[in-house]
Amino acid sequence: MTDPRPVHTHIWNGAPLPAWLDGHHHDDHGRPVIHTPDGEARPEDGWWLIGWSNGAATAASPWTGRHVYGPDGIAARLERAEAAIARVTELHPAADDWSWATFGCDHGGAHRQLCARCRTCHPCPTIRALHEEPTP
Ligand SMILES: [Zn+2]
Ligand SMILES: [Zn+2]
Incomplete structure (x- = not known):
């Protein structure tokens, strides 16, 4: 699979940004501006910042973050489903x-x-x- 996958998540809450976002943001009066493939994103409190396997960074609203990137979100469920298919294939x-x-x-x-x-x-x-x- 060469499609990028989410490999890092960070919920923006005012704390310093994690190292995996180095080079993917600048500061605007104490708030981060994230450099995404679609342009600049200005996350609000509680927004999700996502790091991808191809090095890209994106931002998502809290609802989208939880339901796509959270432990039971779409990305995690896809990963578990693909792993299950691989296990059955091996059998x-x-x-x-x-x-x-x-x-x-x-x-x-x-x-x-x-x-x-x-x-x-x-x-x-x-x-x-x-x-x-x-x-x-
Ligand atoms: Zn046959
Ligand atoms: Zn068989």
Whole structure:
């Protein structure tokens, strides 16, 4: 995945800004001005400052911060869902069992291997359900 991910959060409350924001802000009469990819952001008290894996910094209102970047927000839920998909995928590898070639595949030879767990053509129905659009 090369899309940037949120890697730091800081709730602005007047305290000094964290080091990961160095070079991404300037001061305007004691209030931070954050340099974001969309231009300057002037966070109010309680706003969220977000550091991204590509080095960008952004700001979000308290409601958006909580529901997108908080512990049960969209970003954390996406990370857990992607980790779960990766764990299930690891449970269904190709068997690396070339005796399968002896039995072959019932799909015109479309599959060269069987799933080590399901013992059906790989990718098995579980892997297809995770990674492909369902076919009607
Ligand atoms: Zn097959
Ligand atoms: Zn399987």
